[in-house]
Amino acid sequence: MSTDTTATALEVALAAAAAAAAPAAASTPEVRAGWLVAVADALDAAAAELVPLAASETHLPAAPRLKGELARTTFQLRLFGEVLRDGAFLGATVDHADPGWPMGARPDIRRVLVPIGPTLVFAASNFPFAFSVAGGDTASALAAGNPVLLKAHPGHEELSTRTGAIVREALAAAGAPAGLFDVIHGVEAGVAALKDPRIAAGAFTGSVAGGRALFDIAVSRPVPIPFYGELGSVNPVVVTPGAVAARGEAVAKAYAGSFSLGAGQFCTKPGLLFLPEGHGLQEHLRAAVSGIAAQPMLNERIADGFTRRLGELGGAPGVETLVAGHLDGPVFTPSLLATTAKAFAQSDAAVRDECFGPASLVVTYTDQAELLDVLDGLEPGLTATVQGEEDEAELVRGLLPALTRIAGRLLWNDWPTGVTVSWAQQHGGPYPATTAPTTTSVGTAAIERFLRPVAWQGFPDALLPEPLQEANPWELPRRVDGVR
Amino acid sequence: MSTDTTATALEVALAAAAAAAAPAAASTPEVRAGWLVAVADALDAAAAELVPLAASETHLPAAPRLKGELARTTFQLRLFGEVLRDGAFLGATVDHADPGWPMGARPDIRRVLVPIGPTLVFAASNFPFAFSVAGGDTASALAAGNPVLLKAHPGHEELSTRTGAIVREALAAAGAPAGLFDVIHGVEAGVAALKDPRIAAGAFTGSVAGGRALFDIAVSRPVPIPFYGELGSVNPVVVTPGAVAARGEAVAKAYAGSFSLGAGQFCTKPGLLFLPEGHGLQEHLRAAVSGIAAQPMLNERIADGFTRRLGELGGAPGVETLVAGHLDGPVFTPSLLATTAKAFAQSDAAVRDECFGPASLVVTYTDQAELLDVLDGLEPGLTATVQGEEDEAELVRGLLPALTRIAGRLLWNDWPTGVTVSWAQQHGGPYPATTAPTTTSVGTAAIERFLRPVAWQGFPDALLPEPLQEANPWELPRRVDGVR
Numbered sequence: 011m012s013t014d015t016t017a018t019a020l021e022v023a024l025a026a027a028a029a030a031a032a033p034a035a036a037s038t039p040e041v042r043a044g045w046l047v048a049v050a051d052a053l054d055a056a057a058a059e060l061v062p063l064a065a066s067e068t069h070l071p072a073a074p075r076l077k078g079e080l081a082r083t084t085f086q087l088r089l090f091g092e093v094l095r096d097g098a099f100l101g102a103t104v105d106h107a108d109p110g111w112p113m114g115a116r117p118d119i120r121r122v123l124v125p126i127g128p129t130l131v132f133a134a135s136n137f138p139f140a141f142s143v144a145g146g147d148t149a150s151a152l153a154a155g156n157p158v159l160l161k162a163h164p165g166h167e168e169l170s171t172r173t174g175a176i177v178r179e180a181l182a183a184a185g186a187p188a189g190l191f192d193v194i195h196g197v198e199a200g201v202a203a204l205k206d207p208r209i210a211a212g213a214f215t216g217s218v219a220g221g222r223a224l225f226d227i228a229v230s231r232p233v234p235i236p237f238y239g240e241l242g243s244v245n246p247v248v249v250t251p252g253a254v255a256a257r258g259e260a261v262a263k264a265y266a267g268s269f270s271l272g273a274g275q276f277c278t279k280p281g282l283l284f285l286p287e288g289h290g291l292q293e294h295l296r297a298a299v300s301g302i303a304a305q306p307m308l309n310e311r312i313a314d315g316f317t318r319r320l321g322e323l324g325g326a327p328g329v330e331t332l333v334a335g336h337l338d339g340p341v342f343t344p345s346l347l348a349t350t351a352k353a354f355a356q357s358d359a360a361v362r363d364e365c366f367g368p369a370s371l372v373v374t375y376t377d378q379a380e381l382l383d384v385l386d387g388l389e390p391g392l393t394a395t396v397q398g399e400e401d402e403a404e405l406v407r408g409l410l411p412a413l414t415r416i417a418g419r420l421l422w423n424d425w426p427t428g429v430t431v432s433w434a435q436q437h438g439g440p441y442p443a444t445t446a447p448t449t450t451s452v453g454t455a456a457i458e459r460f461l462r463p464v465a466w467q468g469f470p471d472a473l474l475p476e477p478l479q480e481a482n483p484w485e486l487p488r489r490v491d492g493v494r
Numbered sequence: 495m496s497t498d499t500t501a502t503a504l505e506v507a508l509a510a511a512a513a514a515a516a517p518a519a520a521s522t523p524e525v526r527a528g529w530l531v532a533v534a535d536a537l538d539a540a541a542a543e544l545v546p547l548a549a550s551e552t553h554l555p556a557a558p559r560l561k562g563e564l565a566r567t568t569f570q571l572r573l574f575g576e577v578l579r580d581g582a583f584l585g586a587t588v589d590h591a592d593p594g595w596p597m598g599a600r601p602d603i604r605r606v607l608v609p610i611g612p613t614l615v616f617a618a619s620n621f622p623f624a625f626s627v628a629g630g631d632t633a634s635a636l637a638a639g640n641p642v643l644l645k646a647h648p649g650h651e652e653l654s655t656r657t658g659a660i661v662r663e664a665l666a667a668a669g670a671p672a673g674l675f676d677v678i679h680g681v682e683a684g685v686a687a688l689k690d691p692r693i694a695a696g697a698f699t700g701s702v703a704g705g706r707a708l709f710d711i712a713v714s715r716p717v718p719i720p721f722y723g724e725l726g727s728v729n730p731v732v733v734t735p736g737a738v739a740a741r742g743e744a745v746a747k748a749y750a751g752s753f754s755l756g757a758g759q760f761c762t763k764p765g766l767l768f769l770p771e772g773h774g775l776q777e778h779l780r781a782a783v784s785g786i787a788a789q790p791m792l793n794e795r796i797a798d799g800f801t802r803r804l805g806e807l808g809g810a811p812g813v814e815t816l817v818a819g820h821l822d823g824p825v826f827t828p829s830l831l832a833t834t835a836k837a838f839a840q841s842d843a844a845v846r847d848e849c850f851g852p853a854s855l856v857v858t859y860t861d862q863a864e865l866l867d868v869l870d871g872l873e874p875g876l877t878a879t880v881q882g883e884e885d886e887a888e889l890v891r892g893l894l895p896a897l898t899r900i901a902g903r904l905l906w907n908d909w910p911t912g913v914t915v916s917w918a919q920q921h922g923g924p925y926p927a928t929t930a931p932t933t934t935s936v937g938t939a940a941i942e943r944f945l946r947p948v949a950w951q952g953f954p955d956a957l958l959p960e961p962l963q964e965a966n967p968w969e970l971p972r973r974v975d976g977v978r
Binding site: 036078081085119120121230235449459473492 | 516519520562565566569570572580585587588589595596597598600601603604605608610611709710713714717718720884887890891894898899901902903904905906907908914915916917918919920922923924925926929930931932933934937939942943945946947948949950951952953954956957971973975976978
């Protein structure tokens with residue numbers, strides 16, 4: 011039985027979201043922090059129900075994976091509560107009237123960020139909690155003061171419905187406006203919502219094809235809207251000669267663990283491992299990869315896609331298979347392939363594009379010049395990693411500008427899977443990592459995507475919003491007359 | 495003789511911009527501040543040459559207008575120098591490793607903003623200095639550390655070429671990388687540059703039609719890029735009954751001055767004046783508007799467009815002409831039209847869209863409910879203004895949520911023309927005010943458009959960029975472990 015949202019039900023949800031925009035915008039950050047904490051508490055309390063439901067729909071292990079993911083999700087909601095209490099996110103700025111301003115007398119002008127409006131969030135397949143109903147996009151859009159309409163992912167419909175109901179109940183009990191949050195189902199409803207003039211922003215985590223199609227709809231509207239799509243990433247890892255010499259076997263083992271984690275279904279999966287020619291790690295790599303237990307993929311569609319992509323990759327010129335994983339459902343063991351920087355430089359999308367699933371490609375380079383050439387030609391992504399030794403600083407320093415150009419997060423002697431939620435996190439990068447390279451979808455800065463600035467010129471104090479009043483009643487950090 | 499940039503010359507400019515990206519990104523903010531000040535000094539020194547050239551190409555008066563606009567432009571460059579020395583724009587954030595982080599052990603992670611890459615700026619017709627070659631988009635993109643390619647406006651080609659030469663000489667003398675800045679001419683070159691994969695961002699000030707066409711190109715590229723278009727705005731002004739009673743004649747006079755300033759060729763021109771029914775200001779309005787001297791428009795194309803738009807507006811049902819301005823070139827006197835909120839509510843684009851030139855529309859409202867209805871239906875824009883009395887706070891407070899929804903800058907007892915450059919300025923708003931409602935094109939926050947975040951995870955101090963090093967060698971304001 012289809013759970014798709016009907017046109018009538020969608021209209022109700024959109025009208026409710028639009029009606030909730032004004033009361034949501036009028037709520038104080040302190041009050042909204044309370045809403046987020048209430049949602050987090052309710053989800054934590056429902057863990058015993060939600061985790062098994064998620065496991066049954068996604069084939070991901072309940073512990074530690076899904077339990078940990080739910081903990082991450084509720085932590086994230088609470089962290090946005092801290093962002094709201096901190097208040098710096100409002101960017102409150104006060105310039106007093108200044109008759110001596112060099113370009114000519116300056117009026118009193120004050121600037122603060124306000125909610126952008128009802129936001130449509132498309133949930134991801136691979137993180138049924140953290141990038142889904144109450145995930146990062148929802149948390150940051152709600153924190154910013156926006157109603158959220160959540161398009162459920164078909165890979166976990168039941169979980170989405172249940173999580174949505176718990177979120178709605180928690181919000182209602184906490185006194186949030188009706189219509190602040192709702193879940194919709196089905197491609198048709200999602201597209202119709204994205205085209206609706208009441209929706210002011212969109213967010214998405216998923217494939218390049220799906221995300222680009224939605225981005226194209228968002229920017230082709232009569233009134234185009236910001237669309238924050240987190241799409242694909244190959245996540246190169248560069249291993250230096252020093253790291254091979256010092257700890258090659260450990261690197262091989264950690265790499266195998268990282269690219270096969272969650273059956274390789276992470277947007278931060280290391281898809282390319284650059285090794286110096288003559289690295290001598292083939293056997294360590296084979297052993298490490300062959301030792302990984304079989305894991306089921308999220309669903310049949312994704313498994314079919316992986317099998318197809320892996321076939322393309324393995325059949326490409328100059329690519330050899332080091333470990334041929336088990337490729338038929340329901341469970342998969344990881345595959346490892348190899349090529350040279352020279353062959354890679356001449357390769358096409360079959361080799362260069364993200365391969366979502368438990369496979370990765372080793373690329374051997376002859377020297378730093380060749381490595382830099384290949385890195386410069388790489389499609390940008392979310393992360394780039396260096397495995398190196400501190401006494402190779404000069405060599406590494408030569409790589410960093412190229413890596414900075416192609417990634418939003420750089421890692422040193424670590425692995426890109428595992429994305430902490432913190433003040434300094436950056437999860438985004440040049441396209442196709444994201445459709446909005448100036449933003450992040452993880453970490454506290456994610457809230458910036460759902461706010462827009464408004465300046466108030468010449469208003470009497472009594473008519474100004476609290477963040478801009480002279481007495482600074484909320485005790486916000488503000489820049490006043492240029493001084494922080 | 496056409497000055498259009500040839501395909502060969504464009505390729506040279508694009509290649510040079512791409513080559514300049516790495517050295518520009520590697521420059522310190524302090525050094526870039528020096529470049530901006532050098533450009534400002536050179537332009538100030540060339541005022542006696544540039545101002546008459548601008549006047550001859552645009553028909554704008556040399557003084558105070560163009561002289562003031564050049565002063566604004568060089569002030570703006572110097573203010574971005576202050577932004578660079580202040581350093582907060584880098585958003586440097588440090589999260590130390592924390593094994594007790596509630597969602598699981600946190601690695602050391604540090605975030606800073608880096609330049610987005612070579613930026614293409616389209617100059618505006620109506621501000622030959624401040625929104626043109628060395629205007630706000632150029633200043634903020636250069637300040638952020640990006641090479642800039644400037645597409646000159648055909649309305650002031652010679653000025654653009656001269657200004658560009660002065661900017662390039664000043665940058666070279668200040669030691670900036672070759673290729674950091676260049677000027678290109680012609681629609682074809684502009685479109686080709688916008689489609690070029692080496693261009694990472696675009697900015698534009700101009701008409702809805704032109705800006706939307708370029709936005710569509712930018713977002714339809716294989717790799718879509720951020721496009722910051724500042725397009726159109728009707729800039730409503732609401733006059734309360736109290737303001738009519740207390741100072742109706744003064745309001746009428748100031749309104750006439752504001753909407754006819756610069757021959758009405760400002761994107762912040764007040765296009766709608768909402769007056770309470772029975773305001774009794776007709777004669778004051780007629781007298782004020784009729785007293786405005788004739789002014790030439792920027793060029794024939796713009797004059798023709800204005801004549802056509804004014805014809806549509808004047809011929810729309812329910813619209814009457816209070817003052818019929820002189821409508822044939824070369825000079826124009828302002829026109830004033832009037833309608834009711836009731837008729838306005840049923841009107842189409844002929845009445846509702848921006849009319850670029852010396853004309854404005856008075857709209858009478860019967861009560862606050864009717865006024866709110868009309869405001870809710872207005873197309874968003876850059877500004878919304880209230881002329882009111884402090885003892886009408888309750889009435890005004892009822893209007894502010896609606897005005898906040900449709901504008902990026904709210905004004906009290908002031909006029910929207912005249913946009914100061916300061917820390918709190920906001921020049922932008924929901925579409926069609928801008929294609930990127932989360933941003934501003936004027937004020938120090940304009941730099942944010944041309945930066946993207948990069949996080950560094952687990953790096954030894956010696957490999958981190960200065961803004962993220964433990965000792966904070968640049969003494970930047972930073973958030974460390976969540977604490978500002």
